[in-house]
Amino acid sequence: MPRDYRRDFKFKQTGGSGKSFFHSVVLMSVRIGILTAGGDCPGLNAVIRAVVRRALVEDAQVFGVRNGWRGLIEDDIVPLTRSSVSGILPRGGTILGTSRTNPFDEASHLERIRLNWEKHELGALIVVGGDGTLRTARDMWREHKYPIVGVPKTIDNDVGGTDFTFGFDTAVSVVTDAIDRLHSTAESHHRVMVVEVMGRHTGWIAAYGGIAGGADVVLVPEHPFRLSRVCDFLRHRADQGNAFSIIVVAENARPVPEENFLSEENSREIYRQGRLGGIGMLVAREIERISGIETRFTQLGYVQRGGSPTAFDRVLATRFGIKAYDMVAASEWGHMAALHGRRVVSFPLDEAVREIKKLSEEIYHVAELFFG
Amino acid sequence: MPRDYRRDFKFKQTGGSGKSFFHSVVLMSVRIGILTAGGDCPGLNAVIRAVVRRALVEDAQVFGVRNGWRGLIEDDIVPLTRSSVSGILPRGGTILGTSRTNPFDEASHLERIRLNWEKHELGALIVVGGDGTLRTARDMWREHKYPIVGVPKTIDNDVGGTDFTFGFDTAVSVVTDAIDRLHSTAESHHRVMVVEVMGRHTGWIAAYGGIAGGADVVLVPEHPFRLSRVCDFLRHRADQGNAFSIIVVAENARPVPEENFLSEENSREIYRQGRLGGIGMLVAREIERISGIETRFTQLGYVQRGGSPTAFDRVLATRFGIKAYDMVAASEWGHMAALHGRRVVSFPLDEAVREIKKLSEEIYHVAELFFG
Amino acid sequence: MPRDYRRDFKFKQTGGSGKSFFHSVVLMSVRIGILTAGGDCPGLNAVIRAVVRRALVEDAQVFGVRNGWRGLIEDDIVPLTRSSVSGILPRGGTILGTSRTNPFDEASHLERIRLNWEKHELGALIVVGGDGTLRTARDMWREHKYPIVGVPKTIDNDVGGTDFTFGFDTAVSVVTDAIDRLHSTAESHHRVMVVEVMGRHTGWIAAYGGIAGGADVVLVPEHPFRLSRVCDFLRHRADQGNAFSIIVVAENARPVPEENFLSEENSREIYRQGRLGGIGMLVAREIERISGIETRFTQLGYVQRGGSPTAFDRVLATRFGIKAYDMVAASEWGHMAALHGRRVVSFPLDEAVREIKKLSEEIYHVAELFFG
């Protein structure tokens, strides 16, 4: 039975710094690790900076674990100072690096994590990651007794238990800018533009980007679509003199097989291509073939994952970072920072990772409203 | 005693269009007016478009009242069609125009509004405005019995009863972009930059913009500041080798009078100048005088009020517009659309206008955290 | 033999308006047509506005010919006033619409153009278009004796006789922004990103965008590339610890067939797919297959053609519009506006359309410098 590292968590209670608005326990002797894992997401650096700056107020020490869990396995751990985090707020990516390495992939991983944890005398770990990473964090806390708090992170906005994740607003902004540019040609050409956007399991980016950009059709994984309906709608618009239509397709949106409209062969190709990327290109070709309207394709790809976070995402990420520190100070292990309305709260990882958060029905219907 | 126009509100219930997610009553015979009043705010056009597009689904008719209440007084009312609102989603300003004319300014105003209301056979009015306009809307509904619903609008984010107003995120983004640019010179010069931002009564824009931009000091109206403390902090930073500091000042932030640090005369000048704009410039001069550090000034002014709304603001404004229509369909007079967490709800105007929404303590403390 | 409309060109010389810097002949009685033809290009509206505003100074009248040459064939011609062009400067697209209709496609076209020209008593025509349109304009002037001046327009920057065309800087900015976002993930992942950009016959956009974005490899139509060399370079970078590479591919860049590296079948597919769009996706797959490095794909597509023009493009388009008016005033038929260094000059269409302007060798070598 593993040693319960959570019981090792000690702090030296002091008079505090007078910055008493936040959690008042002062962590002078605690060494806090932080790691970022999974795909890129604008705002990661803002979280890291906020944790370090918050800790500096209390003279606590923060250690950056490089490349996600791999840094704990391979002993790649560096102290983070004020100057480590200077100037990183507006930058995309993560100064700590990331990886998809999983502590449970190999038995030796856990053993090495244990050794490095003790070597560095870590007192707590802040794990910043998406659905999968948070599930791993939950298991490391629950089964292996590590004192861990989480910070949810994904451009897809599909982590449960929080209204929004940082990175999402940035991805939506990139999509919206692209649609704006496509729209500006609207008065000149009779043409359909298909824009493929990210969203592994959900249509959040597609729906928000589609609404913000004024797309005519939004296709999301939550609602398989009929190509025949899309083509009918486009022809209807063309008949009414709308020379231009914009379709936003989430990368995992899938058409319903239909006789005459989507051959068995094309359908299979769409599924196969979808895995390789480019579902939008296939949809564009089918629409052009079926409707006879000239159709063009844009795939934004990783452009949605990178670059400077929006103001919204920077503020959210900063608040999450400060909350994560305060959760450590309050020993709220197995919880993650979450946005509930205007407040940032502590939310149980167990509940958060139970299932991914699907696109809200209201947002879907707002997007649908403009589709016919 | 005025006739109760709210009792005139009738609708022809039909089978509906099958777009049954939203409020299902169909308003085939209702003529809905909409007006925008007060200062500019990115997202106004998105609201107008959403109301019109939502109404089109039910074959209801929307009429644009031009230049705020003035259009009702001067009979400047135009039908809004699909083509009226085509392409306006990404545009700043308002296609309806706005004014600060108030129905209660002159007795004749109310009489003329009554005549024009009847002439155009309006069945409901959607009023999009800030604190003052919503108060007027409440009075027109409560005292003069008009069937009115509201939509809150202000870049200042100070309307009560809603988590956020559209326009705010855009203003914050403009401030953040400006601070980012100022920061990029950080490694080269020893200098203080003062950025004056909007926010009539509250520090929302200053605090969010300051946090997102990584400002070192944020000064807000809710918390009068000591120039001596600011100067001490700047000298402390300079001593530590931080060659560069950024201060965000809300337009109505005010210094506490201090002996030696802010003369009676300078203090009076700051108050006087503040009314004319330019409090930031005065603060910049005082800081340079007191601390001896070279100080520069930026006043973004109306740049914060204009331009294309951010994706966040466009989605919020679109949802508010759809909600306003549904509130009309549900006869929820005297209410306004409001954001509560992830949901858009109906909220009583009486409560919303009771007092302005001050900067949240949590956000203030997050901003303060980076100040010393 | 056609009537020489150029001899009809008359003007009423007046005292002028004192705006004597530009060409001083005043065209009070002249009716000037303007049309935009070919693909979209940011800056078209800026040209139209400049022509109209310049003409207003002299009380000359400008008529907008809608949808390119088609408007002359179908008598779709509207007067352009100050209010027609108000607010259009920052907008993408063209308020006149465009088409690819060619006067020489059908014999009846020329006859109808002649009738409409006389009906509207046009005295001159300003044709804004790319290589093909300018060739048509040249033929209409030389063979059919119309008093025509041209304004070069293409995002591809491949029109001869001018240093730059407006639209190009905007397209390059879009590409650069996308690469910047991809770069921000550089510190975290070992991955190749392929960005496909526009440029029908030339590598101008690819090279400028690649240099500005700091791409590692730039592939252009002017220089067929070896996939083996690209893969070697990527592996070399990977061996040196450069975890991330960005490749910019112009839409018509083509690989040289190589044994083992690009099979006959794949090569054929690349050529075939290239016609349908998506050469970049094929290149990405081949690179992943050959080098074994994870590779991702972005296709910006028409996003490069739309949206608000950059400041550079707006100034250039405005200067071209003013120059076009002055060329009409000076009867410089068969010429187009052109940028030579800092000056806007009049340049013969005959020379301009002789051949497309290939990517300059200096720029290509600057781009190559960072490749290997």
Next chain:
Amino acid sequence: MPRDYRRDFKFKQTGGSGKSFFHSVVLMSVRIGILTAGGDCPGLNAVIRAVVRRALVEDAQVFGVRNGWRGLIEDDIVPLTRSSVSGILPRGGTILGTSRTNPFDEASHLERIRLNWEKHELGALIVVGGDGTLRTARDMWREHKYPIVGVPKTIDNDVGGTDFTFGFDTAVSVVTDAIDRLHSTAESHHRVMVVEVMGRHTGWIAAYGGIAGGADVVLVPEHPFRLSRVCDFLRHRADQGNAFSIIVVAENARPVPEENFLSEENSREIYRQGRLGGIGMLVAREIERISGIETRFTQLGYVQRGGSPTAFDRVLATRFGIKAYDMVAASEWGHMAALHGRRVVSFPLDEAVREIKKLSEEIYHVAELFFG
């Protein structure tokens, strides 16, 4: 008499790398210094990166002199490697820092420069700076016999001998974005907006920004203006129903004294305030006082100097950096890189610094065209 360091310049001619497009002499044994001096300017990092990357091709060594000439005086000189310049292309500021220290301020400066030059065995120096810095560079080369080449740098675009300097396009873009935002409120309010922009001695930024943003009035230092004329024009616009006017004022534009329109006292205050910044605010107050039209003020300040350079500026800066290296390889001392049309050439410093480059008459008249 000073030793002629230019005669020390030696290189080891080798077979070269085959990158033979650029100057072919290979500088394997040469140590090249580079410094940036004067005010901030977007694109400085792009120059530094280009010099280092170009030198790497030939195995030459580049040394960064920190904080302008001060680094040579205080022996603050660091080797620049590939990793030193990784990721800096899109960043504002300069990784080398800058200062306004002048070698000729103190006699000891020159002596210490001599010692450090010899200590580091420098073979050449690339000086990146504006008008003043280039004059200093010229003197160090001509009088003190240092092998120096220059790269012109200023957002003001006022260095002679080159069509454009990098940084200018970025500053113009910032101004244009701000004006665009102000314009979006145009349809709603009757108001004058005054935007004060940079430009110490010239109106380049004001004129380009004004043209690109569609400003109604542009006031530049080259042409003192009459406030009465401006007010007449604004009232004329208001009478015609143009509810909104935008005025761009360069920081050193100055009004002509006029009886009744600009009192002696106000005129003195304008001159006095101008020195402290804020000429635009004074002009705004006078316009409001004289014309009675509500007037608002925006001062962009250092926002124009910072931030990521535009694509145009990055390409120009990169080409200048490569050219500077090639000028070293060709021993073209006392010259600077310059843009002449499409070509980057070598231009004598003597001629370049003879006088600042005033706003071109053509550009001024384009801006004036829209003023009345």
